[in-house]
Amino acid sequence: xxxxxxxxxxxxxxxxxxxxxxxxxxxxxxxxxxxxxxxxxxxxxxxxxxxxxxxxxxxxxxxxxxxxxxxxxxxxxxxxxxxxxxxxxxxxxxxxxxxxxxxxxxxxxxxxxxxxxxxxxxxxxxxxxxxxxxxxxxxxxxxxxxxxxxxxxxxxxxxxxxxxxxxxxxxxxxxxxxxxxxxxxxxxxxxxxxxxxxxxxxxxxxxxxxxxxxxxxxxxxxxxxxxxxxxxxxxxxxxxxxxxxxxxxxxxxxxxxxxxxxxxxxxxxxx
Amino acid sequence: xxxxxxxxxxxxxxxxxxxxxxxxxxxxxxxxxxxxxxxxxxxxxxxxxxxxxxxxxxxxxxxxxxxxxxxxxxxxxxxxxxxxxxxxxxxxxxxxxxxxxxxxxxxxxxxxxxxxxxxxxxxxxxxxxxxxxxxxxxxxxxxxxxxxxxxxxxxxxxxxxxxxxxxxxxxxxxxxxxxxxxxxxxxxxxxxxxxxxxxxxxxxxxxxxxxxxxxxxxxxxxxxxxxxxxxxxxxxxxxxxxxxxxxxxxxxxxxxxxxxxxxxxxxxxxxxxxxxxxx
Numbered sequence: 001x002x003x004x005x006x007x008x009x010x011x012x013x014x015x016x017x018x019x020x021x022x023x024x025x026x027x028x029x030x031x032x033x034x035x036x037x038x039x040x041x042x043x044x045x046x047x048x049x050x051x052x053x054x055x056x057x058x059x060x061x062x063x064x065x066x067x068x069x070x071x072x073x074x075x076x077x078x079x080x081x082x083x084x085x086x087x088x089x090x091x092x093x094x095x096x097x098x099x100x101x102x103x104x105x106x107x108x109x110x111x112x113x114x115x116x117x118x119x120x121x122x123x124x125x126x127x128x129x130x131x132x133x134x135x136x137x138x139x140x141x142x143x144x145x146x147x148x149x150x151x152x153x154x155x156x157x158x159x160x161x162x163x164x165x166x167x168x169x170x171x172x173x174x175x176x177x178x179x180x181x182x183x184x185x186x187x188x189x190x191x192x193x194x195x196x197x198x199x200x201x202x203x204x205x206x207x208x209x210x211x212x213x214x215x216x217x218x219x220x221x222x223x224x225x226x227x228x229x230x231x232x233x234x235x236x237x238x239x240x241x242x243x244x245x246x247x248x249x250x251x252x253x254x255x256x257x258x259x260x261x262x263x264x265x266x267x268x269x270x271x
Numbered sequence: 272x273x274x275x276x277x278x279x280x281x282x283x284x285x286x287x288x289x290x291x292x293x294x295x296x297x298x299x300x301x302x303x304x305x306x307x308x309x310x311x312x313x314x315x316x317x318x319x320x321x322x323x324x325x326x327x328x329x330x331x332x333x334x335x336x337x338x339x340x341x342x343x344x345x346x347x348x349x350x351x352x353x354x355x356x357x358x359x360x361x362x363x364x365x366x367x368x369x370x371x372x373x374x375x376x377x378x379x380x381x382x383x384x385x386x387x388x389x390x391x392x393x394x395x396x397x398x399x400x401x402x403x404x405x406x407x408x409x410x411x412x413x414x415x416x417x418x419x420x421x422x423x424x425x426x427x428x429x430x431x432x433x434x435x436x437x438x439x440x441x442x443x444x445x446x447x448x449x450x451x452x453x454x455x456x457x458x459x460x461x462x463x464x465x466x467x468x469x470x471x472x473x474x475x476x477x478x479x480x481x482x483x484x485x486x487x488x489x490x491x492x493x494x495x496x497x498x499x500x501x502x503x504x505x506x507x508x509x510x511x512x513x514x515x516x517x518x519x520x521x522x523x524x525x526x527x528x529x530x531x532x533x534x535x536x537x538x539x540x541x542x543x544x545x546x547x548x549x550x
Contacts (some may be wrong), residue, residue: 039441086414166440167440170312240514243514246540
């Protein structure tokens with residue numbers, strides 16, 4: 001598992017810490033969503049998790065390895081894959097399969113295994129058939145899936161996604177969310193940084209951050225029901241969740257954690 | 272006084288083996304004080320439409336006029352100061368050493384009387400405290416802050432027409448509502464074209480909605496009329512907001528809902544009345 005123990009981090013030349021007093025746990029097979037306003041420290045947590053940043057205070061352990069241990073850092077990065085917001089900044093290859101092969105090839109993975117890993121990763125993100133396609137000819141959603149494949153080819157046990165759908169259209173978003181479900185089912189641990197509360201609905205647990213501190217840790221329903229906290233964090237429940245809440249006020253027995261119109265309409269018709 | 276695009280077509284890399292038609296025969300009109308929202312998936316041609324309207328690309332055919340002046344098409348003149356374009360990728364737009372210099376660059380270039388005051392005012396309008404942000408380097412901004420600084424740079428020039436490409440992508444709810452407020456204030460004097468795939472954010476302020484698929488117009492109309500049926504959206508492959516779909520599903524089940532709304536409170540009221548009546 002990935003374990004943050006009382007972590008604080010301050011960027012050089014900045015007075016205020018970007019995150020402080022952060023303790024959290026990510027186990028294989030679960031999705032932990034991290035929400036919070038812009039500048040609340042979400043991206044810092046993502047970068048700490050894979051050892052790109054190391055804590056100024058406290059410790060981060062990845063399957064028992066300390067991210068500050070320079071001997072262990074390659075093993076940490078092999079365990080934890082990181083995918084960032086803008087797919088254009090993460091693609092290096094001239095065609096899809098080369099891009100996916102870039103990471104493992106650099107780590108010296110021998111050829112038969114390399115080919116296998118690349119094919120598996122491409123298959124998992126649904127880009128099979130596009131192996132020879134040039135990345136710039138892909139849609140934004142396909143590019144983000146390519147970035148995820150690149151991270152998966154390293155065989156990580158954990159994947160940290162920093163707002164992976166921010167630049168995508170609804171179709172691209174749905175595809176990325178489906179990949180997250182699939183990786184969870186395979187037993188990988190996922191950290192999903194997002195400010196779309198509709199993505200939180202399907203997570204196992206949610207952390208909410210405000211000015212670098214954890215102000216909520218619990219299950220999605222609990223966060224979505226805490227209208228006061230959401231308001232203080234400047235987080236707005238999706239229109240569909242707000243509609244469910246209003247319908248509750250009108251006496252309809254409908255759940256609050258809904259993510260599609262069909263779910264809500266179905267519940268409405270049964271109530 | 273309006274921005275009028277007629278019959279715009281554009282092909283990238285024309286004359287090479289890689290020629291890619293991006294837009295075919297699309298019209299768009301926005302008057303000062305009005306908001307047009309252009310919806311479409313990534314790659315539908317909507318960003319190309321915006322660049323053509325700004326006079327940044329030479330159309331293969333068709334023309335764009337701003338208040339009667341030809342700004343794109345055969346014999347066009349540059350539309351200095353009339354059009355403000357905010358790109359989808361804000362990093363592409365920021366270049367100065369400080370946020371203040373960056374936002375004041377446009378007004379200074381146009382010879383406006385007090386560029387720095389205009390810059391500070393524009394930053395406040397997009398919800399960024401000028402005292403906190405003016406001295407920052409644009410390269411230390413978060414993605415959401417960079418997007419808003421880029422928008423401030425466009426607003427500071429007070430253009431007659433604002434062309435905005437995904438102005439809320441990557442913003443948190445506070446940022447989104449600040450940007451919506453800034454656009455609502457700007458439309459008092461300017462015409463606004465918003466290109467987006469986030470229908471929820473802007474349909475409420477739209478005077479006209481245009482859906483684009485595969486470089487061609489798929490549908491067009493006033494919000495009230497387009498929200499009443501899912502059919503044109505489905506055909507165009509553009510997703511109608513879920514909250515509207517709930518109301519259409521209820522109507523399909525026999526509830527009487529004539530005019531679906533985007534607001535949760537009024538949608539709940541409509542549904543409560545209609546279903547109360549149906550059961």
